[in-house]
Amino acid sequence: MSEIKKNLKGFSTFPHDTIAEIQRSAREGIYQIRGLGAKRKVPNFDDLVFLGASASRYPLEGYREKCNTSVVIGDRFAKKPITLDIPITIAGMSFGALGANAKDALGRGASAMGTSTTTGDGGMTPEERKSSKYLVYQLLPSRYGMNPDDLRKADAIEVVVGQGAKPGGGGMLLGQKINKRVAQMRNLPEGIDQRSACRHPDWTGPDDLEIKIQELREITNWEKPIYVKVGAARAYYDTALAVKAGADVVVLDGMQGGTAATQDVFIEHVGIPTLGALREAVDSLKELNMHRKVQLIVSGGIRSGADVAKAIAMGADAVSIGSAAMIALNCNADMYPEDYEKLGTAAGYCHHCHTGRCPVGVATQDPELEKRLEPDLAGKRVKNYLATLTLELQTLARANGKSDVRNLEPEDLAALTVEAAAMARVPLAGTTWIPGYDK
Amino acid sequence: MNFDLSKKTLREVNSYLQNIDLKSNQRDFVIKNPLGNHALCAGLQDEIKVTIKGHVGYYCAGMNKKAEVTIEGNVGTGVAENMMSGLVHVKGNASQSAGATGQGGTLVIDGDASSRCGISMKGINIIVKGSVGHMSAFMAQSGNLVILGDADEYLGDSIYEAKIYCLGKVKSLGADCIEKEMNDKEIKHLSALLEAQNIKADPKKFKRYGSARSLYNFKIDNVSSY
Numbered sequence: 001m002s003e004i005k006k007n008l009k010g011f012s013t014f015p016h017d018t019i020a021e022i023q024r025s026a027r028e029g030i031y032q033i034r035g036l037g038a039k040r041k042v043p044n045f046d047d048l049v050f051l052g053a054s055a056s057r058y059p060l061e062g063y064r065e066k067c068n069t070s071v072v073i074g075d076r077f078a079k080k081p082i083t084l085d086i087p088i089t090i091a092g093m094s095f096g097a098l099g100a101n102a103k104d105a106l107g108r109g110a111s112a113m114g115t116s117t118t119t120g121d122g123g124m125t126p127e128e129r130k131s132s133k134y135l136v137y138q139l140l141p142s143r144y145g146m147n148p149d150d151l152r153k154a155d156a157i158e159v160v161v162g163q164g165a166k167p168g169g170g171g172m173l174l175g176q177k178i179n180k181r182v183a184q185m186r187n188l189p190e191g192i193d194q195r196s197a198c199r200h201p202d203w204t205g206p207d208d209l210e211i212k213i214q215e216l217r218e219i220t221n222w223e224k225p226i227y228v229k230v231g232a233a234r235a236y237y238d239t240a241l242a243v244k245a246g247a248d249v250v251v252l253d254g255m256q257g258g259t260a261a262t263q264d265v266f267i268e269h270v271g272i273p274t275l276g277a278l279r280e281a282v283d284s285l286k287e288l289n290m291h292r293k294v295q296l297i298v299s300g301g302i303r304s305g306a307d308v309a310k311a312i313a314m315g316a317d318a319v320s321i322g323s324a325a326m327i328a329l330n331c332n333a334d335m336y337p338e339d340y341e342k343l344g345t346a347a348g349y350c351h352h353c354h355t356g357r358c359p360v361g362v363a364t365q366d367p368e369l370e371k372r373l374e375p376d377l378a379g380k381r382v383k384n385y386l387a388t389l390t391l392e393l394q395t396l397a398r399a400n401g402k403s404d405v406r407n408l409e410p411e412d413l414a415a416l417t418v419e420a421a422a423m424a425r426v427p428l429a430g431t432t433w434i435p436g437y438d439k
Numbered sequence: 440m441n442f443d444l445s446k447k448t449l450r451e452v453n454s455y456l457q458n459i460d461l462k463s464n465q466r467d468f469v470i471k472n473p474l475g476n477h478a479l480c481a482g483l484q485d486e487i488k489v490t491i492k493g494h495v496g497y498y499c500a501g502m503n504k505k506a507e508v509t510i511e512g513n514v515g516t517g518v519a520e521n522m523m524s525g526l527v528h529v530k531g532n533a534s535q536s537a538g539a540t541g542q543g544g545t546l547v548i549d550g551d552a553s554s555r556c557g558i559s560m561k562g563i564n565i566i567v568k569g570s571v572g573h574m575s576a577f578m579a580q581s582g583n584l585v586i587l588g589d590a591d592e593y594l595g596d597s598i599y600e601a602k603i604y605c606l607g608k609v610k611s612l613g614a615d616c617i618e619k620e621m622n623d624k625e626i627k628h629l630s631a632l633l634e635a636q637n638i639k640a641d642p643k644k645f646k647r648y649g650s651a652r653s654l655y656n657f658k659i660d661n662v663s664s665y
Contacts, residue, residue, distance in 0.1 A: 143521060147523060174657075189600065192655040201558040202536040202540070208516070211516075212498070215478035218449070218450070218478040219502055
C-alpha cells in the first residue's frame with residue numbers, strides 16, 4: 001500500500017464494492033444476476049452457544065453412550081413415511097443449474113449416510129433416482145419435467161411455494177446453460193433463457209393448496225409424504241397455512257439459502273434470516289399442537305454440526321443443506337485459478353453459477369467442465385462431510401446430556417448478541433434477559 | 440361398470456380406476472353423483488373410458504395418461520392439469536387454468552374456459568369451442584390452443600413455441616405475442632386438429648398467434664416489455 005493510501009479515509013457509506021457496483025450499473029444499465037446466497041452478515045447460529053452440562057445436567061460419554069440421530073419424516077398422513085438415519089438432508093437443486101454428475105454425486109453421498117436428496121426445477125434425472133436411496137421430488141411453479149411416473153417413483157413430494165434466496169421470486173436459468181438435454185427435459189428450445197414462474201399455474205392461496213395436496217395424494221395412493229417449502233418471509237403464518245393445507249412436513253428456507261441465479265438485490269434484501277424464521281415456525285407449530293407431528297426442516301446457511309444442533313435445539317426436526325453440499329462437491333475450491341479469473345472472480349468469492357462456466361464442474365452443463373467432477377469421488381466427499389456434521393451434532397448433544405439429538409432444547413442455548421437473543425428467544429449469555437419477550 | 444360417488448369414497452373410485460386389472464375386459468366406466476369432488480379421475484394411467492355424469496371440482500383428470508374422460512357437466516380449476524396423453528372432454532364450461540402445464544393428449548371444452556386456459560402448456564392440444572378468459576396461454580411452451588370463440592386480454596403473454604388459433608375476437612395480446620401468417624401448412628395443421636374432434640369450422644377463418652421470440656434472451660432494451 002502506498003504512503004498516500006495509508007493516510008486516506010474511506011467512505012463508510014460508499015466502500016469499494018459499493019463504488020464498483022454503482023459504476024458497473026452506470027456502464028451496463030442492468031441489475032446484477034448471480035448465484036448462491038446472501039453475502040451480507042446477518043444474525044445466525046454463530047450468535048448462539050450451547051451451555052453444555054453442569055451440576056444440574058450430566059453429560060453422556062462420547063464414543064461410548066449412544067446418541068440417536070434418526071428421524072421419521074412425514075407420518076402425519078402419508079402411508080409410507082421416510083426414516084432418515086441422520087437429520088441432515090440435501091436441498092432441492094435443479095438439473096440444469098447443476099450438472100448431471102453433481103446431482104449423481106449428491107445422491108451417492110446422501111444415500112451412503114441414509115438420508116435424502118431432492119430434485120429441483122428441471123425434473124428428475126435417471127442418474128439421481130438411481131443414486132438416491134431417498135429422493136424428494138419437487139413440484140414447482142414451472143412444472144418442468146413434471147410427470148406422474150416420476151411422482152410415483154419419488155419417496156416424498158415437495159410443493160415449493162418459495163425459497164429463502166428469493167421469497168416471491170421465480171427463477172431464471174440463462175440460455176448459456178440450456179443444452180440439448182436440459183432443453184428436452186423442459187420442453188423448450190436450446191439456448192434460450194428459461195423462466196421459472198414465481199407462483200403456481202393452477203392454484204392460488206392456501207385453500208387451493210389444500211386441494212392440490214389432495215390431488216397429489218390421490219395420484220400417489222396417499223403413500224408419499226407431502227412437504228411444503230416456504231421461503232422465510234412470514235414464517236409464523238406460512239407454517240400455519242401449510243399445516244392447515246395438510247402438509248406432512250414444512251420446509252423453511254431462510255434468507256441465507258442459495259439459488260442458481262437471481263437478482264443480487266433479491267438475494268440480499270428479501271426475506272429474513274433463518275434464525276428468526278425458525279423461531280416463528282416453531283411457535284406456529286406449538287400453537288397448533290403440531291410440533292414434532294408435522295416435521296419442520298430448516299435450511300439456509302447451515303454449515304456445521306453446530307448449526308445443525310442449534311437448529312434442532314430451537315425446534316427443527318431436521319435441516320437441509322444446499323450451498324454447503326455444493327462446497328463439499330468443490331464449489332469455490334482453490335483449483336483451476338485461470339478459469340475463475342476468466343469469470344472475473346477467484347476461489348472463495350465465486351457466485352457465477354448462472355454463467356454455466358463453473359470452474360470446478362458443479363454448476364455447469366459444459367461436458368469438458370463437468371469432467372472435473374467425478375461422481376464417485378465427489379459423492380464420497382459429500383458422505384464425509386455429512387458424516388462430520390453428524391459427529392459434531394452428536395458431540396454437542398451428548399455434551400448437553402441428550403441421548404437423542406431431538407432432545408436438544410432451547411434451554412440448552414444462550415445468545416451472544418442482543419439481536420440473536422431476540423430472534424431465537426433464548427437469554428443473552430449470563431443473563432435471563434430475552435429482549436422483547438415478556439414471560 | 441358404474442360408480443356412485445354418493446355411496447363410494449373418492450379414494451375407492453380413483454384407486455379402482457388407477458389400478459385396472461388389464462386381464463379384465465372392463466374398459467368403460469360411468470361415475471354418477473360426482474358432487475363436485477376434487478381430483479376425480481386424477482392419475483389415471485390406462486386406456487379406459489370414463490364418463491362422469493355431473494359437475495366436478497378442481498383437477499379432474501389431473502396428470503391423465505392414456506384414459507378418455509368425458510365430463511357431462513362443468514369443471515373446476517385445473518381440469519386435465521399436466522395431462523400426459525389421452526383425451527379429456529368437458530361438455531360444460533371450465534374454470535381457470537384448464538389444461539395447465541399439459542404435456543400431451545387433447546382437452547376439448549364445449550363451453551367457455553376461464554382465465555389462464557393453457558397456462559404454461561407443454562405439448563397438449565386444447566380446443567375450446569367457446570371463449571377463453573384473460574392471460575390464456577401465458578408462458579405457453581408448446582402444443583396448440585384452438586379457440587372457436589373470443590379471447591380476453593393478454594392472450595399468449597410471454598409465449599414460447601406454442602401455437603394459438605382463434606376464430607373470434609382477441610381483446611389484446613400479451614407481451615411478445617404477435618399475429619402470425621396463416622399459411623397452407625398452418626391451415627392443414629389446424630384442419631387436422633379440428634377433424635380429429637369432429638369439429639366443423641373453416642380453418643381458413645382462424646387467425647394464428649405465436650411468439651415474436653424477442654424476449655427469449657434477456658436484453659435490457661426490452662425491459663419495458665416486462
